[in-house]
Amino acid sequence: MPLIHITEQSHDVAIDLIYAGANNFTGQAIYDHPLCFLHPQAEACLRKAIVAARGFGFQLKILDAFRPQEAQQALWAAAPNPDYIADPAKGSNHTRGVAVDLTLMGADGRVLDMGTPVDTMTPASHHFHAAHQAAVQVNRMLLLTVMLESGFVHHPHEWWHYQLPEARQFPLIDSQAFMRCLPSGNSLR
Ligand SMILES: [Zn+2]
Numbered sequence: 001m002p003l004i005h006i007t008e009q010s011h012d013v014a015i016d017l018i019y020a021g022a023n024n025f026t027g028q029a030i031y032d033h034p035l036c037f038l039h040p041q042a043e044a045c046l047r048k049a050i051v052a053a054r055g056f057g058f059q060l061k062i063l064d065a066f067r068p069q070e071a072q073q074a075l076w077a078a079a080p081n082p083d084y085i086a087d088p089a090k091g092s093n094h095t096r097g098v099a100v101d102l103t104l105m106g107a108d109g110r111v112l113d114m115g116t117p118v119d120t121m122t123p124a125s126h127h128f129h130a131a132h133q134a135a136v137q138v139n140r141m142l143l144l145t146v147m148l149e150s151g152f153v154h155h156p157h158e159w160w161h162y163q164l165p166e167a168r169q170f171p172l173i174d175s176q177a178f179m180r181c182l183p184s185g186n187s188l189r
Helices: 040-055 069-078 134-149 174-180
Strands: 002-004 036-038 059-064 100-106 154-156 158-163
Touching: 002 040, 036 040, 040 059, 059 158, 100 134, 100 174, 134 154, 134 158
Parallel strands: none
Antiparallel strands: 002 036, 059 100, 100 158, 154 158
């Protein structure tokens, strides 16, 4: 099993995988499983981030993690914009299992105001974009601090995306081989 299964029960996180349903920028489900997986090294960093976020009074909410190559191809077909979506011919760090999209959630169950919805493909999604109010900048910096301190690096164009350093040294994960490791009743599309 090349990836570690992450659940709300096992990891003290909220999970709402945006591509498992239609609530994403494509308006359609990109994959049909609600399962969340990360490479063991990314999962180890995530554990640190979970504790760090709790130290600020927040919980991490995971929006996407491992992404099968087939899903990356579907995203690229919907939005072939290399500033925000990795060309599947080169491979996404999500398909390596070492990238995670996430936000912060307060004790009231509401996500913090990050200025844009996740996957907004405009400069407003860039870190430190000047048009945002101070409260939004602070919210983004909280997430940035938690993730950097835990061993991730950020993506300057996407406030929600974090990945391991030197991510491209990790191999792309063959989803067909991975699928055979899944609990029965689940499938990757
Ligand atoms: Zn991402």
